[in-house]
Amino acid sequence: MGQELNKIGIEVLRIVSIRDREEEIMEAVDNAMKRVNIVLVTGGLGPTKDDITKQTLCKYFHTELIFSEEVFENVKRVLAGKIPMNALNKSQAMVPKDCTVINNPVGSASVSWFEKDNKVLVSMPGVPQEMTAVMTESVLPKLREKFQTDVIMHRTFLVQHYPESILAEKLEPWETALPESIKLAYLPKLGIIRLRLTGRGQNKIEVESALNDEQAKLEAILGDDIFSEEDIPLEVIVGELLKKKNLTVSTAESCTGGSIAARLTSIAGSSEYFNGGIVAYSNEVKMNLLHVSPETLEVYGAVSEQTVIEMVKGAMKALKTDCAVATSGIAGPGGGTPEKPVGTVWIAAGYKNEIRTYRQETNRGRAMNIERAGNNALLILRDLLK
Amino acid sequence: MGQELNKIGIEVLRIVSIRDREEEIMEAVDNAMKRVNIVLVTGGLGPTKDDITKQTLCKYFHTELIFSEEVFENVKRVLAGKIPMNALNKSQAMVPKDCTVINNPVGSASVSWFEKDNKVLVSMPGVPQEMTAVMTESVLPKLREKFQTDVIMHRTFLVQHYPESILAEKLEPWETALPESIKLAYLPKLGIIRLRLTGRGQNKIEVESALNDEQAKLEAILGDDIFSEEDIPLEVIVGELLKKKNLTVSTAESCTGGSIAARLTSIAGSSEYFNGGIVAYSNEVKMNLLHVSPETLEVYGAVSEQTVIEMVKGAMKALKTDCAVATSGIAGPGGGTPEKPVGTVWIAAGYKNEIRTYRQETNRGRAMNIERAGNNALLILRDLLK
Numbered sequence: 001m002g003q004e005l006n007k008i009g010i011e012v013l014r015i016v017s018i019r020d021r022e023e024e025i026m027e028a029v030d031n032a033m034k035r036v037n038i039v040l041v042t043g044g045l046g047p048t049k050d051d052i053t054k055q056t057l058c059k060y061f062h063t064e065l066i067f068s069e070e071v072f073e074n075v076k077r078v079l080a081g082k083i084p085m086n087a088l089n090k091s092q093a094m095v096p097k098d099c100t101v102i103n104n105p106v107g108s109a110s111v112s113w114f115e116k117d118n119k120v121l122v123s124m125p126g127v128p129q130e131m132t133a134v135m136t137e138s139v140l141p142k143l144r145e146k147f148q149t150d151v152i153m154h155r156t157f158l159v160q161h162y163p164e165s166i167l168a169e170k171l172e173p174w175e176t177a178l179p180e181s182i183k184l185a186y187l188p189k190l191g192i193i194r195l196r197l198t199g200r201g202q203n204k205i206e207v208e209s210a211l212n213d214e215q216a217k218l219e220a221i222l223g224d225d226i227f228s229e230e231d232i233p234l235e236v237i238v239g240e241l242l243k244k245k246n247l248t249v250s251t252a253e254s255c256t257g258g259s260i261a262a263r264l265t266s267i268a269g270s271s272e273y274f275n276g277g278i279v280a281y282s283n284e285v286k287m288n289l290l291h292v293s294p295e296t297l298e299v300y301g302a303v304s305e306q307t308v309i310e311m312v313k314g315a316m317k318a319l320k321t322d323c324a325v326a327t328s329g330i331a332g333p334g335g336g337t338p339e340k341p342v343g344t345v346w347i348a349a350g351y352k353n354e355i356r357t358y359r360q361e362t363n364r365g366r367a368m369n370i371e372r373a374g375n376n377a378l379l380i381l382r383d384l385l386k
Numbered sequence: 387m388g389q390e391l392n393k394i395g396i397e398v399l400r401i402v403s404i405r406d407r408e409e410e411i412m413e414a415v416d417n418a419m420k421r422v423n424i425v426l427v428t429g430g431l432g433p434t435k436d437d438i439t440k441q442t443l444c445k446y447f448h449t450e451l452i453f454s455e456e457v458f459e460n461v462k463r464v465l466a467g468k469i470p471m472n473a474l475n476k477s478q479a480m481v482p483k484d485c486t487v488i489n490n491p492v493g494s495a496s497v498s499w500f501e502k503d504n505k506v507l508v509s510m511p512g513v514p515q516e517m518t519a520v521m522t523e524s525v526l527p528k529l530r531e532k533f534q535t536d537v538i539m540h541r542t543f544l545v546q547h548y549p550e551s552i553l554a555e556k557l558e559p560w561e562t563a564l565p566e567s568i569k570l571a572y573l574p575k576l577g578i579i580r581l582r583l584t585g586r587g588q589n590k591i592e593v594e595s596a597l598n599d600e601q602a603k604l605e606a607i608l609g610d611d612i613f614s615e616e617d618i619p620l621e622v623i624v625g626e627l628l629k630k631k632n633l634t635v636s637t638a639e640s641c642t643g644g645s646i647a648a649r650l651t652s653i654a655g656s657s658e659y660f661n662g663g664i665v666a667y668s669n670e671v672k673m674n675l676l677h678v679s680p681e682t683l684e685v686y687g688a689v690s691e692q693t694v695i696e697m698v699k700g701a702m703k704a705l706k707t708d709c710a711v712a713t714s715g716i717a718g719p720g721g722g723t724p725e726k727p728v729g730t731v732w733i734a735a736g737y738k739n740e741i742r743t744y745r746q747e748t749n750r751g752r753a754m755n756i757e758r759a760g761n762n763a764l765l766i767l768r769d770l771l772k
Contacts, residue, residue, distance in 0.1 A: 013404075013405065014402065014403065014404055014405075014410075015401075015402070015403035016400065016401070016402050016403075017400065017401040017402075018399075018400050019399065019400075024400075251644070251665070253644075253647075255651075256648075257647055257648050257650070257651025257652070257656075257660075258637070258639075258644030258645065258646070258647030258648040258651065258663055258665065259644065259645075259648035259651075259652075260644070261643055261644030261647075261648075261665040262642075262643050262644040262645035262647075262648045264643070265641075265643025265644065265645075265665070265667065266643070266752070266753065266756070268717075268718070268719055268720065268752055269720070270643075270667075271667055271668070274643075274667050275667055275668045275670065275671055276664065276665045276666050276667045276668060276671035276675070277644055277664075277665035277667075278662065278663070278664055278665070278675070279637070279644065279647040279651070279662045279663035279664070279665070280662050281651065281656075281657055281660050281661055281662045281663075282657070282661045282662055284661065284706065285661055285662035285705055288704070288706075289662070289664075289675065289704065289705075318674070318675065319671055319675075320670065320674075331654075332654070333654055334654065334655070366652070366654055367652065370652070
């Protein structure tokens, strides 16, 4: 809720969680109504006897509960076929008299919008997906309308090839010259840096135009290091690229243990471009299924550039795909050596006859080493396909 | 924090998040100190100028900041080799005079324990792993000692083979007869139900003995349907079993897309029993690498008992393992038919010549269908090995 409110220029002053007790609700509501312009309340709207928010708000606003035919129709629609209608469900159609009632499209608890002294209190269901639905569809637009808040717009850019400090240095002259109305945030995540530009102002066209100007400057500085202008998962970006180019992909994973295949196939429709993968954890599987040569494993070791090159070739051949990614490394916590400490991962991406490799270093714990290797594998594949 | 406090019998009355402003901190602290016996404060202890918790608490408790040699030694130890020591870090060694200072084993911000009118306020760092460390090592034991709270003990049992409602029916007579001091909670999760018994009392030996009695009764009712008496991930349970029996495992995954392999290899040391896996997304890969016969795919389809049986055999053979699991299903949202609606997943587990299969039904969305199929595959393998 806080993030969405910030986006429309409403600052969150305080977050309070309390128990379902009348006197505690009364006191917290009163305290908040004295302090701020907008009070958003969630929860306590269910049909059981520990749900007392609705009655308590009636008491606070000196009103009473009345039966709403419209809300009752909505309750029947939402519960249709799921559970039998009983007196408890019917109580869901009781709403405070002196308030604006907003229907809940995905649940049986309706929303109550109270106003007093030009301040607003909105009571919403506590079930997260119901709260999200009513916030998005009704509450946020109504708040913007009533309080005429600033226009706030965000643009997110996904950047590769940079550690945060080096990127910050490169962007410093541009960042310093940003107009007052535009803010920049760095949100780094395991090999990827998300840059978020936030523009704010009274006029939508002006905010949009200022963002366009700065986006153009940023693109001129970073070029293709910006690999996405939308904040979406890498597996979606790579999947879209494969679909567009009508190519198929496979995976040959050692230390990432199937997690890259799992990420690619987490996307609906991935069977269009993903044929399959081989998780080659043991050297024997690397030899038997990916045809990595015993000499390579003997001379260079399983965690080596030579091995991942042979793995990626083996995957493209065995799984008959246009391109592939391969990983082999020491995810940890055990297994490190002075030459190949924990965190060392060799990564390869291949497309037809071209192969690119990368050595990932520094140990951030098993789970993050694995996730970061997956990010790097997908980024290298994307670079290669571009 | 709330969960850990509940475990030692301390009820959380209110959670308040506020801004780093002196007057807001003063008011919130004063309000809380009037209301409860224990106030736990996190955050605002860093070395930068927006961190004002320490100074503000000094003002509230009418004391001042003094330099602590002991805390300074700890700051130097914690920051050793990471970042150069400067005046800001040195300010971390300034502590309130009238309080008990507790060292932070993993960070530079120390903990301040204030007492007033037999009430306690503890100021802790906001960095989650630092807060967790000081809560576990110092704050919780000191709270228990000071407030002599009840002994609270938990036992968790992981149960398979039951939908929640059927299990509840079966356990009803036992649950109804539970002594006052013992509570039961159902925590279901995608094919697994976690049953948590919580015992509470003044005397540790009595609580333990009551829990032992009820555990014995529960085990008599459910037998081997309790597959773990510890709340640990399935991949750990299966991994331990494989290690104990000195067996190797492989995976043949279609709809789960490598996620079972990724779960098995997320455990350090899994190379002892996991050789590798094949993600057979396309029928071609099922035929070429797992040797599923074209006739089987033709006659029964990829999502069928016959196919997963051949997949599991193919995995044991190609990856040379003692046992294997296989999945093939319609994860969704597309691809369903009247006979095989979205959510249908065939699962097989094999151990030498024995193979067990299971048809998973009902659609809970792509991600949950995949996770649940992984749970079921690992549960069936465990049953088979037992």
